[in-house]
Amino acid sequence: MVHINMFHTENLLLILRKYSMRKHIMLQKRNKRISIKSYILITVILLVSLSLLLVFFTSFLFVRNRLTKRVYSDLSENSRDISEDIEQYGTDELVSNGRLYYEVAETAKSLGGRIMIVSRDYHILQDTDESHSDCLIINKAIMNVMTGRQSVSTDRFEDTVEIITPIKNNDEIMGVIVSTTSLYETNASLVKQFIIIGAVIFIVLIIDILFIIRIARGTVSDLEDINEQMTHTVQGNLQERLSDQRFMETQEFADSFNEVLSKLSTIDQTRSEFVSNVSHELKTPITSMKVLAESIVENEGADVEDYKEFMSDIVDEIDRETKIINDLLALVKTDSQSNQMNFEESDINVMMETIVKTVTPLAKQRSIDISYEGYREVSAEVDVVKLSLAISNLVENAVKYNVESGWIRCSLNADHKFFYIKVADSGVGIPDDAKDKVFEKFYRVDKARSRDTGGTGLGLAITRNIINAHRGTIKLYSESGKGTTFTVRIPLRQSKSKAQESVKAEETALEINTEVKEA
Numbered sequence: 001m002v003h004i005n006m007f008h009t010e011n012l013l014l015i016l017r018k019y020s021m022r023k024h025i026m027l028q029k030r031n032k033r034i035s036i037k038s039y040i041l042i043t044v045i046l047l048v049s050l051s052l053l054l055v056f057f058t059s060f061l062f063v064r065n066r067l068t069k070r071v072y073s074d075l076s077e078n079s080r081d082i083s084e085d086i087e088q089y090g091t092d093e094l095v096s097n098g099r100l101y102y103e104v105a106e107t108a109k110s111l112g113g114r115i116m117i118v119s120r121d122y123h124i125l126q127d128t129d130e131s132h133s134d135c136l137i138i139n140k141a142i143m144n145v146m147t148g149r150q151s152v153s154t155d156r157f158e159d160t161v162e163i164i165t166p167i168k169n170n171d172e173i174m175g176v177i178v179s180t181t182s183l184y185e186t187n188a189s190l191v192k193q194f195i196i197i198g199a200v201i202f203i204v205l206i207i208d209i210l211f212i213i214r215i216a217r218g219t220v221s222d223l224e225d226i227n228e229q230m231t232h233t234v235q236g237n238l239q240e241r242l243s244d245q246r247f248m249e250t251q252e253f254a255d256s257f258n259e260v261l262s263k264l265s266t267i268d269q270t271r272s273e274f275v276s277n278v279s280h281e282l283k284t285p286i287t288s289m290k291v292l293a294e295s296i297v298e299n300e301g302a303d304v305e306d307y308k309e310f311m312s313d314i315v316d317e318i319d320r321e322t323k324i325i326n327d328l329l330a331l332v333k334t335d336s337q338s339n340q341m342n343f344e345e346s347d348i349n350v351m352m353e354t355i356v357k358t359v360t361p362l363a364k365q366r367s368i369d370i371s372y373e374g375y376r377e378v379s380a381e382v383d384v385v386k387l388s389l390a391i392s393n394l395v396e397n398a399v400k401y402n403v404e405s406g407w408i409r410c411s412l413n414a415d416h417k418f419f420y421i422k423v424a425d426s427g428v429g430i431p432d433d434a435k436d437k438v439f440e441k442f443y444r445v446d447k448a449r450s451r452d453t454g455g456t457g458l459g460l461a462i463t464r465n466i467i468n469a470h471r472g473t474i475k476l477y478s479e480s481g482k483g484t485t486f487t488v489r490i491p492l493r494q495s496k497s498k499a500q501e502s503v504k505a506e507e508t509a510l511e512i513n514t515e516v517k518e519a
Helices: 002-032 036-089 091-096 099-111 140-146 184-234 248-298 304-335 348-364 384-400 447-452 459-469 495-518
Strands: 113-119 124-127 153-157 160-169 172-182 344-347 369-374 379-382 407-414 418-425 473-479 483-491
Touching: 036 099, 036 113, 036 160, 036 172, 036 184, 099 113, 099 172, 140 160, 140 172, 184 248, 248 304, 304 459, 344 348, 348 369, 348 379, 348 384, 348 407, 348 418, 379 483, 384 407, 384 418, 384 459, 384 483, 459 473
Parallel strands: 369 407
Antiparallel strands: 113 124, 113 172, 153 160, 160 172, 344 379, 407 418, 418 483, 473 483
16 A cells, blocks of 8 residues: 555645646746747837838949949930030040130049040050050950941049040041049939938938827737736636727727626626536425424424325435436536537437326326327437436426416428427416526526425426527527427437547547556
8 A cells, every 4th residue: 555655645746846847848948939029029129110111222223323324325426426526526626726625624624534635546645644645555445346347435433424425527427425424423422311201201200200100109008918917817806897998909808808707707607606506405304304303302292193204205305305316417427528428329209209298197187188290200310318308397397387187289390401299288387588598507587486386496497408409499488478489409420429539538538548557
């Protein structure tokens, strides 16, 4: 025994250690998660920043290309003007009167660059950079234009632009004009402008970030309120409700949560009432038995017949107590989510005939005419034991709450998907304000009459649970003083539920085997 207890203790410690490790891992995973506020901030800031940077650099490149093209255009236009003057007056005349020098110098000055006029034999006739005048210049670009392979040569070296334009005389190339200019000043001016633009964009980004932070806080504050309310709910406070939210989605969530709280409050209230009712119902027969027993003790000179009467009353109270306990056990079994249903192919006609035959003696005692009509043969997958209990409760209630010399009509019908059971009576009926409550635990329309008939107020609750377990429905049609009709609809096949239960049973068995192996 000592070894066995030590073995179980070690297993218990092992299980607790595993549970502690799992909880620690879950807490670590939780700590690694990012908050919604941080997620919104990071995501939006990245998107806005990348968008602004993309716009900034795209604009910079676009403007720089436009300015560069303008420089090319101005350089090319001035080169053509000089070329046309040379073609019209000739190189010698322009050089002799100084006009060529003046025009080239002014053009180079206006462009902020350099202009060279190169003759057919590759001599530099004029260069605004005087250090290279009357020198030879030979390169591939000049040769390509000079030989006519290219009409115009355009090149760019770092921050320098070069255009080579031919000088023609009757379609004969006499020389070329080499025009170069620097893009440094253009780029410097552009950079200064975009530094200012970048500063403005940065300020706008800061303002956007502050605005985004405010929006994120406003969005998350609703969720924080909901989380705080959930914490209160976990602690047992079911009375508080979430206030109106600013956003449609959080308002819908708050409405759903408030509805859940209302249902939980109702369930909690029902549970309290159920405990109170159970205590009262169990206490009443015991109190009666105590009174009867005390009467026997105090009445020493009573006749034997009086003693028999007292004992008979005590037996009746014991039977009543037993019935309450049995009904409670049946209710707990049918109300439990782990309720095991033994579905099997059953003859519903035989089940109905058996129920009616069992209740007929009780009906005859009150001269009640009870009949059953089966419109067709019905075979369905049901838990015949539990379903018999549910239908028996309906038929027995039809007898208990009927009038003297009344009638009860039971019927069975079916279509291709469902079968239908109807129990109608000519009894006292159910008031309109009680129709929604008759399926509640311990509810009685007429408490005095229910106790006289031996009712516990649990029969219809048990019936509803059993029918729900069959994926069925039960409907009530009644009018006070004119009788009551219950209609039950149940699927002919429970294959889906049966398969689910089989899978659940296999998973449970697998979990048990795993725990045993680990232990």
